[in-house]
Amino acid sequence: MREPDVSAMKFDIITIFPRMVEAGLAEGVVGRAAASGVLDVAVHDLRAYTGDRHRTVDDVPYGGGPGMVMKVEPVVRALASIRSRRGAPGAVVLLSPQGRVFSQHEAERLRTAGHVALICGRYEGVDERVRELVTTDEISIGDYVLSGGELPALVIVDAVGRLVPGVVGDAGSVEEDSFSRGLLDHPHYTRPATFAGHDVPAVLLSGHHAEVRRWRQRQALARTLARRPDLLERASLDEDERRMVADLERDAARGEGAGEEQDDRVGEPTGAKGTGHGRD
Numbered sequence: 666m667r668e669p670d671v672s673a674m675k676f677d678i679i680t681i682f683p684r685m686v687e688a689g690l691a692e693g694v695v696g697r698a699a700a701s702g703v704l705d706v707a708v709h710d711l712r713a714y715t716g717d718r719h720r721t722v723d724d725v726p727y728g729g730g731p732g733m734v735m736k737v738e739p740v741v742r743a744l745a746s747i748r749s750r751r752g753a754p755g756a757v758v759l760l761s762p763q764g765r766v767f768s769q770h771e772a773e774r775l776r777t778a779g780h781v782a783l784i785c786g787r788y789e790g791v792d793e794r795v796r797e798l799v800t801t802d803e804i805s806i807g808d809y810v811l812s813g814g815e816l817p818a819l820v821i822v823d824a825v826g827r828l829v830p831g832v833v834g835d836a837g838s839v840e841e842d843s844f845s846r847g848l849l850d851h852p853h854y855t856r857p858a859t860f861a862g863h864d865v866p867a868v869l870l871s872g873h874h875a876e877v878r879r880w881r882q883r884q885a886l887a888r889t890l891a892r893r894p895d896l897l898e899r900a901s902l903d904e905d906e907r908r909m910v911a912d913l914e915r916d917a918a919r920g921e922g923a924g925e926e927q928d929d930r931v932g933e934p935t936g937a938k939g940t941g942h943g944r945d
C-alpha cells in the first residue's frame with residue numbers, strides 16, 4: 666500500500682460567508698481529510714479584516730453603475746495575515762468567471778503549489794487591484810455566473826484535495842478517474858446483477874481479470890470517442906489502445922456505433938459482436 670504523503674496540502678479560503686464554506690467542507694472524503702489533518706483547510710471571514718465598526722467589505726463602483734464592488738484593503742490584509750500565520754501560499758487564486766477555465770490539468774498544477782489561497786468574490790466582483798496586487802491565478806469553474814466564489818472554491822478544494830495521497834482511500838480510483846489519463850472513465854456497476862431487466866455486462870461477473878481490464882479499457886476509449894473526441898486527440902495512448910480506437914472508429918463508420926452503446930447493452934456476453942473481444 667502507498668504511504669500517505671506527510672506534507673499536508675494547505676488551503677486558505679477568504680470569504681464573507683465562512684459558514685457556507687465550512688458546511689461544504691464538513692462531509693465526504695474532503696471533510697474527513699480536513700478533520701484528520703491530511704488537508705489543512707482554514708476559512709477566513711473577510712469581515713475580520715475590515716477597519717470600520719460596520720465591518721464594511723464593499724463599496725459603490727467608481728464611475729457609477731449598478732451593484733457594489735468588494736474593497737481591496739480587507740482582502741490584502743487577510744492575505745498578509747495568512748502569510749504571517751500560515752506561510753506564503755504557492756498560489757493565490759481569485760475566483761472569477763473571467764478566469765482560466767478550471768480543469769483536471771489545473772487541479773494537478775495547483776496540487777504542486779502545496780499551499781493555495783482562494784479569494785471568493787461577491788456582488789459585482791472584486792476591486793481590480795486585488796488581481797493586480799496579490800493574485801497569481803484567476804480561475805473560473807465554467808462559463809456561467811454564480812453569485813459568489815464560495816462554490817467555486819469548494820470545487821477547487823475538492824478536485825485538488827483528492828489528488829493528495831491519503832485523501833481518497835484507494836489511490837487507484839483517483840488514477841482511473843475521468844481525465845486523469847486524458848480519457849473518460851469506464852462505466853461502473855454494483856449489486857444486484859439484474860435490475861428492472863437490466864443486467865450487468867457478463868464479463869464483469871466472469872472473474873477474468875485480464876478480460877475485465879480489457880473491457881474497461883475499451884469502454885473508456887469508446888465513451889471518450891463518442892462523448893469527448895477532443896480528449897482523444899490529446900490523450901497519450903499505447904499501441905494497443907490506438908488499435909482499439911481504430912477498431913471503434915471502423916465500427917462507427919460501418920454504422921455499428923462507436924462501441925459504447927453496444928458494449929453497454931445489458932447482459933451482453935463477453936465475445937459478442939461489436940464489443941471487439943472476439944477479435945482480441
Ligand code: SAM
Nearest residue numbers: 760761762786789790805806810811813814817
Ligand atoms: N460581474 C462579474 C462578471 O461578470 O465577471 C460577475 C460577478 S459574480 C456575480 C460574483 C463573484 O462570484 C465573482 O467575483 C466570483 O468570485 C464568483 N463567480 C461567479 N461565477 C463564477 C465562475 N463561473 N467561476 C468562478 N467564480 C465565479
